[in-house]
Amino acid sequence: xxxxxxxxxxxxxxxxxxxxxxxxxxxxxxxxxxxxxxxxxxxxxxxxxxxxxxxxxxxxxxxxxxxxxxxxxxxxxxxxxxxxxxxxxxxxxxxxxxxxxxxxxxxxxxxxxxxxxxxxxxxxxxxxxxxxxxxxxxxxxxxxxxxxxxxxxxxxxxxxxxxxxxxxxxxxxxxxxxxxxxxxxxxxxxxxxxxxxxxxxxxxxxxxxxxxxxxxxxxxxxxxxxxxxxxxxxxxxxxxxxxxxxxxxxxxxxxxxxxxxxxxxxxxxxxxxxxxxxxxxxxxxxxxxxxxxxxxxxxxxxxxxxxxxxxxxxxxxxxxxxxxxxxxxxxxxxxxxxxxxxxxxxxxxxxxxxxxxxxxxxxxxxxxxxxxxxxxxxxxxxxxxxxxxx
Ligand code: DI6
Ligand code: FE
Numbered sequence: 001x002x003x004x005x006x007x008x009x010x011x012x013x014x015x016x017x018x019x020x021x022x023x024x025x026x027x028x029x030x031x032x033x034x035x036x037x038x039x040x041x042x043x044x045x046x047x048x049x050x051x052x053x054x055x056x057x058x059x060x061x062x063x064x065x066x067x068x069x070x071x072x073x074x075x076x077x078x079x080x081x082x083x084x085x086x087x088x089x090x091x092x093x094x095x096x097x098x099x100x101x102x103x104x105x106x107x108x109x110x111x112x113x114x115x116x117x118x119x120x121x122x123x124x125x126x127x128x129x130x131x132x133x134x135x136x137x138x139x140x141x142x143x144x145x146x147x148x149x150x151x152x153x154x155x156x157x158x159x160x161x162x163x164x165x166x167x168x169x170x171x172x173x174x175x176x177x178x179x180x181x182x183x184x185x186x187x188x189x190x191x192x193x194x195x196x197x198x199x200x201x202x203x204x205x206x207x208x209x210x211x212x213x214x215x216x217x218x219x220x221x222x223x224x225x226x227x228x229x230x231x232x233x234x235x236x237x238x239x240x241x242x243x244x245x246x247x248x249x250x251x252x253x254x255x256x257x258x259x260x261x262x263x264x265x266x267x268x269x270x271x272x273x274x275x276x277x278x279x280x281x282x283x284x285x286x287x288x289x290x291x292x293x294x295x296x297x298x299x300x301x302x303x304x305x306x307x308x309x310x311x312x313x314x315x316x317x318x319x320x321x322x323x324x325x326x327x328x329x330x331x332x333x334x335x336x337x338x339x340x341x342x343x344x345x346x347x348x349x350x351x352x353x354x355x356x357x358x359x360x361x362x363x364x365x366x367x368x369x370x371x372x373x374x375x376x377x378x379x380x381x382x383x384x385x386x387x388x389x390x
Pocket of ligand 1: 300304305
């Protein structure tokens, strides 16, 4: 499955794929394939681009299984957050973990994604909410590639929740993020993009705008948790800043969809959060499709609203809960996910692109979406190096 063209899976049969120095340099008939020191027989298997998880909160300490029980007894996500649980409880656990402990807690989640074919992932900060602990989260994210072979893009999500030190001082907190923390962390090379949680229980659109203006001044792209629990005009706000992606979008209006389309932004769908929160309002898939907004699908891997360490189940949910086709879901975890991360060198099997490849024991692409679990890759190659089986 090459996804070489704008439509269709781009299936090729009886071909060989070769790479050198981390880049694909041959896709074509076996006879013409250059010989390489290592060769893998792929008879009866399906080769796809490495999967890309474009939205995760993978670095954190602790868990929130207790809140899962509370929610099953009727408490809402917003009520738990208002009572000091939710994101704040993960912040407490994350602040207590030193860098090595945080890495030890987070690494198995990156490996779990890898074991399901993910070769590139985005990781957000946002559970530290102090300069030191946000830095620690981002440093842990930066350490993962050397340990797993995956490529990681970081997003600074200081504007995830209001830390206790800034209680009732949201504007002061945003000013601190914009003028102190973000420039400091960006100068340390820890930030690839800036994200925020635009919501009644998060930050208001004017607050997000002030942060986005600071990101723009630093030359950093933005993305946004937009319209997840209510319509905040988040998608349109993101589009005004020509952001990379607007994520969640359950409550996005027709105007928001039109703004995303006009600005060329990616819509990142997060069905794991929709499922875990037992949300009933779906993102406006038909409108996004009609407006040709590229749709990515990601895990939203986090301890509160999406405890999901595998991308393919999210693709399955995107089909069954949101109505995507398997082709749309697979594009959402490859080409469109790459675009959401501003990465233009991956997501398809085409000469010149990174050799991020997965070999599956499957005969057709839809099998990758159809199996909820139990389809381990036969081989995962990340940047030209085999990394799975581990
Ligand atoms: N929306 C989400 O779904 C996650 N963050 C956000 O802004 C949830 C994070 C959490 O509950 O810990
Ligand atoms: Fe999220």
